[in-house]
Amino acid sequence: MIRSLRAFFLACHLREKLLLTGLAVGVAAIWLSSLAARTGRFVHSARITAATLSEQRLWLSRRPSIEASAQSAASRLDAVRTLDTTRLLAEVAAIAGESGLRSTTSGEARDVSSGQFSVHTLQFSVAKVDWGTLKDFYLALSKRSPYIGIEQFSIQVDRANPSLLSANFQISSVEIARN
Amino acid sequence: MCASPLAFLRAGPPPPRVVILPDAVFFSRSIEVPPAATEAEVVSQVGLALEALSPFPLAHLYYGYYRPPGAGRALAFASYRRRFTAEQVAHWANAEHVMPAFAAILACGAGPATTVVLAAAEGLTAVHWDRDPVPSAVLFHPLLPDAKDEERAQARDALIKAAGEAKSVIDAPSPPVAQPGGGEGEVVFRAGGLTSGLSRDAVAAIDIRDKADLAALARARRRDLLLWRGATGAVAACALFAVAELALVGAGLWQSARNTKVAAQKPTVAHVMDEKELADRIDDLSTKRLLPLEMLSIVSPETAEPKSPPSIQFLRATTSALNTIQIEAQTNNAGEIAGYKSALEQAPACERVEIRDQRTHDNLVTFTLIVTFRPGALMPASS
Numbered sequence: 001m002i003r004s005l006r007a008f009f010l011a012c013h014l015r016e017k018l019l020l021t022g023l024a025v026g027v028a029a030i031w032l033s034s035l036a037a038r039t040g041r042f043v044h045s046a047r048i049t050a051a052t053l054s055e056q057r058l059w060l061s062r063r064p065s066i067e068a069s070a071q072s073a074a075s076r077l078d079a080v081r082t083l084d085t086t087r088l089l090a091e092v093a094a095i096a097g098e099s100g101l102r103s104t105t106s107g108e109a110r111d112v113s114s115g116q117f118s119v120h121t122l123q124f125s126v127a128k129v130d131w132g133t134l135k136d137f138y139l140a141l142s143k144r145s146p147y148i149g150i151e152q153f154s155i156q157v158d159r160a161n162p163s164l165l166s167a168n169f170q171i172s173s174v175e176i177a178r179n
Numbered sequence: 180m181c182a183s184p185l186a187f188l189r190a191g192p193p194p195p196r197v198v199i200l201p202d203a204v205f206f207s208r209s210i211e212v213p214p215a216a217t218e219a220e221v222v223s224q225v226g227l228a229l230e231a232l233s234p235f236p237l238a239h240l241y242y243g244y245y246r247p248p249g250a251g252r253a254l255a256f257a258s259y260r261r262r263f264t265a266e267q268v269a270h271w272a273n274a275e276h277v278m279p280a281f282a283a284i285l286a287c288g289a290g291p292a293t294t295v296v297l298a299a300a301e302g303l304t305a306v307h308w309d310r311d312p313v314p315s316a317v318l319f320h321p322l323l324p325d326a327k328d329e330e331r332a333q334a335r336d337a338l339i340k341a342a343g344e345a346k347s348v349i350d351a352p353s354p355p356v357a358q359p360g361g362g363e364g365e366v367v368f369r370a371g372g373l374t375s376g377l378s379r380d381a382v383a384a385i386d387i388r389d390k391a392d393l394a395a396l397a398r399a400r401r402r403d404l405l406l407w408r409g410a411t412g413a414v415a416a417c418a419l420f421a422v423a424e425l426a427l428v429g430a431g432l433w434q435s436a437r438n439t440k441v442a443a444q445k446p447t448v449a450h451v452m453d454e455k456e457l458a459d460r461i462d463d464l465s466t467k468r469l470l471p472l473e474m475l476s477i478v479s480p481e482t483a484e485p486k487s488p489p490s491i492q493f494l495r496a497t498t499s500a501l502n503t504i505q506i507e508a509q510t511n512n513a514g515e516i517a518g519y520k521s522a523l524e525q526a527p528a529c530e531r532v533e534i535r536d537q538r539t540h541d542n543l544v545t546f547t548l549i550v551t552f553r554p555g556a557l558m559p560a561s562s
Contacts, residue, residue, distance in 0.1 A: 002411075007192035009407050010400075021406045024413035031420045035427070042430060049437045056441065056448045063451045070458035076465045114454045117461060138472050142559060149464040153471035156495035174461050 074117055074176050081147050083173040085109040085120045091148065092124055092141070092171055099137035103127040118175040121151065128164045141171070148173050194357040195366055197283070198274040200258075200387070202297070202304040205279045207256035207317040208232055210244075214251045218384075221246055225255045235259055241387040243278065245285045245313060252313040256282065258387065271388060276357075276366065281306050281317050282385045283355035283368040287375040294345040296335055297370060298352050300324055303334050307342035316342050349373060467501055470557045474504040477528050477557075478550050490515055494545075502530075502557070506548040513537075513544040520548075528556035 009017060083091060089106060096104050107123035126134065134155075141148060152170035210228045212221050225244045230237050242257035256279060271277045281297055281304045289295060289308045297304040302321040309315040318341055320334040339348055351370035358367040358374075365376045377385065386393055475496060495507040510516060516534060523532045533549040 001189075003192045006407060006411075009410065010403050011193075014399075014403075017403060017406045017410075021410040021413070024410045024417070028413040028416040028420070031417060035420050035423055038427060039423070042427060042434065046430070046434055046437075049434060049441060052441050053437060053444075056444045059448045059451045059455075060444065062455075066451060066455045066458055070454055070461065073458050073461040073465055077461070112453065112457060112460075114450070114457050117457050119457055119460050119464075135472060139560060142468070145468055145559075146465040150469045150471065151463075152498055153469060154495070154497040155471070155475075157493070162492075172460065172464060174464055 070114070070117060074174070077146065077174060077176060079176040082175045083120070083147060084118070084175045085111060085122075088120050088122055088148065088171070088173040091144065091173075092122065095140045095144070096124075096126070096137055099140055100133045101126050101129060101137055103129070116177050118177070120173050120175060122171045122173075124169045124171050125167070127166045128158055128161070129167070130164060134165055134167055141169075146174075191359055194359040195275045196273060197357040197366070197368075198271055198277040199283060199354060199356075200263075200277065200279045201299065201301050202279050202281050202317075202319045203301050203321055204258045204262045205256045205281075205319075206232070206258070207254060207281075209313065209315050210253050210255055211251060212246065212253050214249050221253055222384075225253055228255055229257050233257060233259075241389075243282065243385045243387045245282060245381060245385055247286075247312050247381065250311060250313050252311045252315075254285065254313050254317065256317070256387075276382050276386050277388050278382075278385045279387070280304065280354050280370075283357075283377070284351065284370050284373055284375045285314065285385070286377045286381065287349075287373045289349065290347070292344060292346040293349065294339050294342050294347075295349045295351060295373065296338065297354065298331075298350070299354050303331065303338055305335075305338035305342040307345060309343055318342055463501075468559060469498055469501060470559055471496070471498050471504065473557050473560055474498070474550070474552065475506075476560070477526060477552070478504065478506065478523060478548070491519055499549075500551075502552045502554060504550055504552075506550070507545065508548055509543050509545045511542055511544070513539070516544065516546060523548075523550060528552050530556075 009020065012020070089109060092106070093104070103126060105125045105127075110121045112119045112121075126137070129137075138150075141150065149172050150169055151172050153167070155165055155167040158164040158166055208228060210224060212224055216224070221244070225242070226237055229240060229242055233240060239260050240257040241260055241263070242255065244253045244255040246253035258279075280299060284295060284297065284306065287295065289306075291308060291310045294305055294307045297306065301324075302319055305316075305318045305320075306314045307316045307318075318338050320338050322331060322334055326334075335350075339345055349372075351373045353371050355368040355370035355373075355375070358369050365378050366382050368375045368377070383393065383397075388396075475493070479493070490512045491508055491510045493506050493508050497505050499505050516537070520532050520534055523529050529550055530553045531549075531551040535547040535549065537544060537546040539545075
């Protein structure tokens with residue numbers, strides 16, 4: 001068969017041979033280019049998938065130890081004294097009031113829950129407060145640790161009155177579901 | 180090409196295009212050559228012999244020769260150029276080989292003392308082998324187209340007798356015809372029951388055309404072969420790509436299955452990650468307290484040991500990690516910054532102190548102080 005095709009090819013005119021060869025080489029080049037690009041994309045995607053699967057396997061294999069770790073962390077807390085979002089806001093507002101803070105604002109609480117455990121986060125701001133009052137609030141808040149914790153804190157001097165301060169707290173509380 | 184491509188492919192390659200010339204217009208002679216002579220030496224001796232035999236110079240002749248490798252003899256044959264018309268010569272350009280009829284059967288494998296009688300319309304040709312694979316004599320006897328059988332028989336007998344003592348005589352009643360399907364390295368002719376397989380090299384030497392034209396044809400053939408190899412290489416590559424496409428489709432199915440697995444596991448993994456984050460946060464809340472006011476107390480210019488001048492004022496402070504505080508401060512005495520920094524570096528609770536972004540405006544220098552405390556060095560204030 002090949003010899004028949006070879007004889008047919010060699011019997012063609014030179015321009016026909018050039019055309020046939022050019023077409024064959026052109027098709028091969030275009031196909032190679034397309035195939036190489038798609039193979040490259042596939043290899044990239046396969047590598048990402050392999051990495052994702054590997055990461056997922058790692059997380060799934062660590063699941064028992066993570067659950068044990070969460071249980072262990074929660075065991076240090078008294079479920080009765082943990083606070084949900086409403087109680088957290090009420091508790092912080094009460095402490096602020098007891099410390100003499102007047103100008104306070106709080107943002108909407110955010111919750112992260114895994115079913116049995118939840119962490120509630122609250123942005124709490126105080127404005128135009130003197131250092132002593134702020135310190136009283138801070139110390140009163142610290143006494144509720146570890147049921148209430150400060151995760152982030154910023155403070156700045158009031159531009160109009162340098163003796164007054166404004167502060168922002170990111171306050172968190174843990175809630176353990178009571179069965 | 181045939182009507183059916185399959186029939187075309189099954190039919191095999193066509194016979195090579197060979198122009199068989201009448202023996203009547205050729206004269207031939209056997210020339211002794213050293214068996215070890217190279218091809219170039221044989222060509223030279225053939226040329227000299229033909230010039231000696233012919234009344235015409237070599238340039239006025241179409242000539243060729245037959246000499247298998249290692250043979251001690253070469254059969255040279257030639258024809259005066261003017262015996263061929265311009266139309267005939269033009270027709271040769273499309274042919275792969277051009278040769279006299281008797282040259283086609285020279286490789287018929289005849290034994291010693293054998294005479295082959297080739298019949299053609301214009302006469303009979305006797306080719307006689309005495310001992311060598313190269314014939315010792317080639318004789319032609321012209322006959323009229325309407326010659327009777329008796330005349331033909333007489334001519335045959337006369338030719339056999341003139342050719343030399345023959346133990347066997349083989350008759351080839353039809354002129355030689357190139358056969359299809361010859362191997363890559365040879366051209367096969369058949370004349371009656373005779374089969375002659377001439378090697379490509381032998382056919383090239385037998386070809387009577389101008390040697391320059393033959394060289395050009397050889398170059399064109401090499402170019403055509405290169406084109407053929409290029410085309411077949413490209414087609415083979417395409418076949419390989421088709422296989423690769425199939426592999427890619429298969430790999431795509433495998434990848435799709437893996438993606439499905441990733442998607443199926445994603446919610447579970449996200450849940451585990453959330454659990455891990457929660458566990459870490461619960462653990463941090465229970466064991467790692469952020470102590471911002473304690474940090475401020477340690478780095479305050481009024482409390483830092485050794486005491487620093489109180490010209491440095493804090494404007495803003497932010498905790499950026501559990502043990503790190505970033506403070507924007509200002510002073511009207513830039514010289515105090517270095518002293519303050521070294522005082523902090525000497526404090527046992529401080530692990531690293533950095534001063535960044537120093538700027539001056541209206542005699543006030545502002546800067547950013549980043550202090551990292553040693554883990555466990557901060558103690559919660561009691562009151």
